[in-house]
């Protein structure tokens with residue numbers, strides 16, 4: 001028999017009223033990614049993106065726009081009439097599959113291993129419906145699992161799922177919850193999905209009701225309880241959002257440490273899910289590594305640095321308080337303390353960018369240095385060139401941006417202003433405090449400097465005048 005085919009459906013059409021937000025619930029972020037993004041990534045480990053169906057509705061276009069790079073399919077649920085109604089919209093799309101795994105857009109911590117366990121259990125037991133269950137510390141708010149008791153012993157079979165508002169006092173004692181993650185035999189599901197009623201406190205079609213319908217028809221409805229209860233926590237409130245963000249980041253730092261990264265005070269660092277770090281890199285306390293940042297091996301990232309979407313090579317040192325976005329830093333470069341690398345900076349191997357230096361769309365070639373108090377925008381700086389303290393590229397004329405190009409092994413004296421567009425040749429010298437408005441050829445000196453005036457003894461007379469004026473008052 002060929003392997004049974006699986007699709008994954010992700011319920012993501014709801015508004016998320018309890019978040020009190022303009023943003024649809026599944027676009028709220030934890031660990032730097034939307035809730036739905038986490039679920040889609042986990043699902044993509046199990047089936048191809050083309051076999052993943054996100055059911056969207058509230059602010060559908062916004063959700064679709066944000067998630068479309070992940071390559072999944074989308075199905076619209078025009079009106080949000082409940083989780084069962086959401087799945088009804090998938091009847092056609094799912095007809096060609098044997099089974100469907102159903103995930104929830106607001107249950108983001110689910111790991112691929114656990115989804116695979118649901119799939120394997122479902123197949124091994126020839127179930128019609130498999131429900132992933134858990135026993136969290138506080139089951140309040142979740143649907144509860146009513147297991148079938150045979151001869152006083154509870155079995156894997158589920159008689160029904162009962163939502164919080166419909167629990168009898170005795171059922172309130174049940175600690176086993178419905179995670180909202182299921183596997184279904186597609187034919188069995190859609191043969192009965194129209195039997196769902198809206199006979200409940202919200203007047204919605206609850207998918208959970210299908211458990212009782214299937215088991216009533218003698219179809220096997222089984223529970224698989226995960227020991228990892230924290231994986232199936234849902235996000236319905238801002239407090240839960242913060243709680244799940246913490247869990248995910250803790251999981252991230254643990255994974256990194258297990259793979260050879262040193263993280264001191266891991267509870268103080270903030271590392272997004274999309275970050276990768278090579279072994280023997282050291283992360284000091286209170287560092288933030290955000291977005292899709294990648295860091296090589298043997299780096300040192302010192303405290304209070306905030307790196308967003310950065311590509312960092314091996315052996316790089318990022319000193320304290322560096323703020324860097326959307327840029328690259330190559331092998332053995334040294335950045336900071338207090339550097340600001342903005343969009344499109346390319347810092348070459350062994351280059352140095354020091355304190356209070358800002359770069360934007362600027363390339364520093366190998367070994368180039370800009371160590372103090374400098375702005376380099378739209379600039380290209382050759383190998384081993386030294387940029388003196390207080391150098392400014394005047395790249396903006398009020399309307400357009402212009403380029404500054406500096407060759408290799410040049411020396412730019414302190415407090416130079418380079419009025420772009422301008423080129424400084426290789427090996428050229430620029431005298432301190434010059435304002436450079438024309439190109440300077442290779443190996444030349446560029447210097448603008450008013451003559452130095454010295455009047456000996458002048459200050460004595462000046463002070464006497466000032467003193468006399470003060471006494472008159």
Ligand code: UD1
Pocket residue numbers: 011012013014015055077079080081082083084085086104105106107141142143144161163177178179180206207208233234236
């Ligand atoms: C649901 C389950 C509950 C389970 C819990 C686990 C039902 C009736 N209840 O409750 O047993 O313990 O999840 O987290 O299923 N959605 C749609 N379309 C809709 C309504 C909801 O796509 O019309 C989506 C939501 O966007 C969300 C998911 O379905 O991602 C779950 O909906 P939600 O309203 O959060 O259900 P819960 O009350 O959490």
Ligand code: CA
Pocket residue numbers: 106234235236
């Ligand atoms: Ca929920």
